[in-house]
Amino acid sequence: MSETARKRKNSSPVHNLRLTLQISILTAAAIFAVFPIIWVVSAALNPAQSMVTQSIIPPLPEVRVVYANAPGTLLQIASPNGTRVERSAELVLLVEVDGDEKELRAIKNGYVENIRLSVGDSFAEGDALYDISSSYFINFDTLLNTPRKPYLRWLVNSCIIASISAVIIVMITALSAYSFSRFRFQGRRSLLVLILLVQVFPNLLALVAIYLMLQQIGNHIPFLGLNTAGGLILVYIGGGMGINIWLMKGFFDSVPRDIDESALVDGASHWQVYWHLIFPLVRPVLVVVGILSFVGTYNEFVLARVMLRDKDTWTLMVGLWQYISANFAQDWGVFAAGAIIGALPSLAIYLMLQDQIVGGLTQGAVKG
Amino acid sequence: MSLQAASDNPNRRSLGGSDLLRLFVTYFMLAVVDAFAVYLIYVFAVDGVIELAITVAVVTIGANIINLRQGLYPLRWIAPALSLMVLMVVYPIVYTVYVSFTNYGDGNLLTKQQVIRILSQETYLPEGGEVYAWTIYANAAGDYALWLTDRDAGDRYYFATLGGFAAVDAVAPGAELPAEYQGYRLLDRRKALQAAVAAEDLVFGGDEIQIGIAGRREAGEFEQRLVYQPEEDAILDRQTDSLYHAEYNYGTDETTGEPYKTGQFINDAGETLRTGFIAGIGTKNFVSFIENDQIRGPLIRIFLWTIGFSFASVVSTFALGLFFALIMQDERIPMLLRKFFRTVLIIPWAIPGLISVAVWRGMLNENLGVISNIIRAFGLEPPPFFIDPGWAKMGILLINLWLGYPYFMLVCSGALAAIPSDMYEAAEVDGANWWRKFRDLTLPMLLVAVGPLLIASFTFNFNNFTIIEAYDEGGPPMRESGNLPAGHTDILISYAFRLAFGAGRGADYGLASAITIVIFVMVAAVTLLQYRFTSGWEETSENV
Numbered sequence A: 001m002s003e004t005a006r007k008r009k010n011s012s013p014v015h016n017l018r019l020t021l022q023i024s025i026l027t028a029a030a031i032f033a034v035f036p037i038i039w040v041v042s043a044a045l046n047p048a049q050s051m052v053t054q055s056i057i058p059p060l061p062e063v064r065v066v067y068a069n070a071p072g073t074l075l076q077i078a079s080p081n082g083t084r085v086e087r088s089a090e091l092v093l094l095v096e097v098d099g100d101e102k103e104l105r106a107i108k109n110g111y112v113e114n115i116r117l118s119v120g121d122s123f124a125e126g127d128a129l130y131d132i133s134s135s136y137f138i139n140f141d142t143l144l145n146t147p148r149k150p151y152l153r154w155l156v157n158s159c160i161i162a163s164i165s166a167v168i169i170v171m172i173t174a175l176s177a178y179s180f181s182r183f184r185f186q187g188r189r190s191l192l193v194l195i196l197l198v199q200v201f202p203n204l205l206a207l208v209a210i211y212l213m214l215q216q217i218g219n220h221i222p223f224l225g226l227n228t229a230g231g232l233i234l235v236y237i238g239g240g241m242g243i244n245i246w247l248m249k250g251f252f253d254s255v256p257r258d259i260d261e262s263a264l265v266d267g268a269s270h271w272q273v274y275w276h277l278i279f280p281l282v283r284p285v286l287v288v289v290g291i292l293s294f295v296g297t298y299n300e301f302v303l304a305r306v307m308l309r310d311k312d313t314w315t316l317m318v319g320l321w322q323y324i325s326a327n328f329a330q331d332w333g334v335f336a337a338g339a340i341i342g343a344l345p346s347l348a349i350y351l352m353l354q355d356q357i358v359g360g361l362t363q364g365a366v367k368g
Numbered sequence B: 001m002s003l004q005a006a007s008d009n010p011n012r013r014s015l016g017g018s019d020l021l022r023l024f025v026t027y028f029m030l031a032v033v034d035a036f037a038v039y040l041i042y043v044f045a046v047d048g049v050i051e052l053a054i055t056v057a058v059v060t061i062g063a064n065i066i067n068l069r070q071g072l073y074p075l076r077w078i079a080p081a082l083s084l085m086v087l088m089v090v091y092p093i094v095y096t097v098y099v100s101f102t103n104y105g106d107g108n109l110l111t112k113q114q115v116i117r118i119l120s121q122e123t124y125l126p127e128g129g130e131v132y133a134w135t136i137y138a139n140a141a142g143d144y145a146l147w148l149t150d151r152d153a154g155d156r157y158y159f160a161t162l163g164g165f166a167a168v169d170a171v172a173p174g175a176e177l178p179a180e181y182q183g184y185r186l187l188d189r190r191k192a193l194q195a196a197v198a199a200e201d202l203v204f205g206g207d208e209i210q211i212g213i214a215g216r217r218e219a220g221e222f223e224q225r226l227v228y229q230p231e232e233d234a235i236l237d238r239q240t241d242s243l244y245h246a247e248y249n250y251g252t253d254e255t256t257g258e259p260y261k262t263g264q265f266i267n268d269a270g271e272t273l274r275t276g277f278i279a280g281i282g283t284k285n286f287v288s289f290i291e292n293d294q295i296r297g298p299l300i301r302i303f304l305w306t307i308g309f310s311f312a313s314v315v316s317t318f319a320l321g322l323f324f325a326l327i328m329q330d331e332r333i334p335m336l337l338r339k340f341f342r343t344v345l346i347i348p349w350a351i352p353g354l355i356s357v358a359v360w361r362g363m364l365n366e367n368l369g370v371i372s373n374i375i376r377a378f379g380l381e382p383p384p385f386f387i388d389p390g391w392a393k394m395g396i397l398l399i400n401l402w403l404g405y406p407y408f409m410l411v412c413s414g415a416l417a418a419i420p421s422d423m424y425e426a427a428e429v430d431g432a433n434w435w436r437k438f439r440d441l442t443l444p445m446l447l448v449a450v451g452p453l454l455i456a457s458f459t460f461n462f463n464n465f466t467i468i469e470a471y472d473e474g475g476p477p478m479r480e481s482g483n484l485p486a487g488h489t490d491i492l493i494s495y496a497f498r499l500a501f502g503a504g505r506g507a508d509y510g511l512a513s514a515i516t517i518v519i520f521v522m523v524a525a526v527t528l529l530q531y532r533f534t535s536g537w538e539e540t541s542e543n544v
Helices: A003-011 A013-045 A135-144 A151-182 A188-199 A207-220 A229-253 A257-265 A270-299 A302-307 A316-325 A332-352 A354-367 B017-047 B050-068 B070-100 B112-120 B189-198 B284-291 B293-329 B335-345 B353-364 B370-377 B389-417 B421-429 B434-462 B465-472 B492-501 B509-533 B535-543
Strands: A063-068 A092-097 A100-105 B131-138 B144-150 B156-160 B165-167 B184-186 B210-213 B218-224 B226-229 B234-237 B242-247 B264-266
Touching (some): A151 A229, A151 A270, A151 B070, A207 A229, A207 A302, A207 B017, A207 B070, A207 B492, A229 A302, A229 B070, A257 A270, A316 A332, A332 A354, B131 B189, B389 B434, B389 B465, B434 B509
Antiparallel strands (some): B131 B144, B226 B234, B234 B242
16 A cells, blocks of 8 residues: 555545444454453352342442341351351341342351351341452352362362473474474375374364273373373373474474584584574474463363362363353352453463464464 | 485494483483383283283384384484374274274173173072071171081081181080180170171182071072183073073164164073173164164254354354454554454453353353343343254354454454555556455455465364353253254264263263264364365475
């Protein structure tokens, strides 16, 4: 587009209109993109625990006890310091919610600011029931403090499994990629195609074989068996070879060969060339591939669900899946809180590295 | 051989100290790996998992050849990846192919040898066998023992614990029973009654002789009930004197869809022993795609939906992504604004798929979901996203559009930027309008670049298990699928997964594996096509 043409276009009212239209479309698209996220954040902050959210920012009810009937006694309190009410059977409270009178039964998640609840306590008129300052985070609190569902444990498991897998995948595939990129040997092409083909086998359905194999291995090498992080890492590494070899080979190919050829002529070994010349050059790419492997492993849940039986060994996605399958509507707020924390690592990675990732993608596309 | 290979020649390098050390380290590590592999092969062979032992052996031998033969130097770099792939990818594929030709599944989980071994442990008390009178003893740990009196042999005494059986020589035949014997004490009447109830199902005695309580006064010698007869390939039930033949292929009823009674021990009356075994049933799983009504109907619909779903997903995500990319390409939008929109628009791509689908599932919920509420606010009835098959499919496509457009937006942005702008100028000089420019210039140029990624996206969606499973686990259910669980939104891979691991009818790994093979063949064909498509890709790299 020439300078004059652009100037002419910029001044034209028709094109100003077009610009406005374009920005409106993009704004609509942005709303489409973030709407579910806004909504899930709103659900996570909604202390009402319900799926019904009338407004984006949930109103915090100011609840005051107006009348507590005689058997309004607590039977069970979850936390030892007595501030958290998990189950309060027979607790019937007539409360004032934003001016309206309401009867509350068996409050599921309640905080009491001023009074410390203990078994046998009853309520007095005018007692504040919810701790306003912390109740926006009630769902997060429930999420992190439910021993039956050790969310933090799952998060840690996921991070450990994904990091170890990513590091090993990058180390091993970088070696292979160097070979495929730098050596010319018989059967090289066939091997590459074979790797590509083998990789498209849906390993989801090789599950039976993988499951039985891990079971057998676990009989003799306990830390690589079923129900262990080691076994799952083994599965992820094995499955992560093919596609990453291809990806890395592409990056290695883009490093000019003159560099290593002159070094080889000077008597350097291939290992020296790889370690001192090529590796520093491709390191940024390796980091990106490693991070993408991390995210891929972190997000995987089917294999993890089948291989990990004990709640303590679960990964985050397996744990979150439990929230989805059972009582989805009831646990909605807690699930939303878990989803937000669970999505943060990969969201942060993508947004921080978007230029590199986009660069890698478009490079591949343009090259094609 | 090229110049590259020549430089691998070890003679070019002098064997310095560090080389020797490296050589030593290489051999040492190889020896350690070999020793470990031999151990694994041994224990797997002892466990009877021959296929796994062979796989480990193949991997080990391959690794050794690669590391010891100088000519295979380039493969040394690939050896770790290859070993892992053979073990974790190739072996499972071969195993799946094998399973697809068997009846492996619930009821047929063990090999014939294992089944025979298990069935051989079943015992019975034969009529007219050796009979004893019994008295119960117990020790401090609460273990029971039987004091046995052989009436026919002049009240000779025997003592049977839970692990042993021996004649009693210390007490003369017919003498009074001792209050304590080998740490076991004679129980009083009341305790003895309780103990008798508890010991009713116990098997006393050692390896050679097994004693059980047969009645209030009698104990008898157990005998092996089911005996395998190799010459007839059958199991004889000695209690009923009935012969159960090993059936590999029995009762193929295609019209009612009854499961084949393959891999069972079956007698003339058609009764089977409770444990079946894994049997090769040839191509029966594959044939059942066509012949079994309960499979054929759903399978055709699932197949069509798989194709439709993948195709619609690719087209819709590509179209929307391209649309956004085209808009954002306009340089008159301020740079900062473009950057902002790009960041916001790729968010769906950055969120774990499972979480996104679950959130959407909540939003589409008919009763409580926010989208349903918005629709209701306009006075309309919200669509039944989880009840009506058509709407369920719409819901899935909508979610997949949301998940997938950022990828194509990014890819298209890159590809659009690579189209030389002078081509547009030339087109403008020729008086082409925007539609002509798009149709005749942008789209063809773009498709060349993005084509392979479209195919890759197709194969990805073909096996996009996560979205189907997380949306509604394939639901709503297909009624005509009978006892084979199939849903209207199931794609091939989720259907196969349900057959293999789903609740309800019980696992049918054989059938699931057969479907897997079909999926694999199709996806592999598409991938090869893509590889052909992109052969230029490899050639460019060859020239670098």
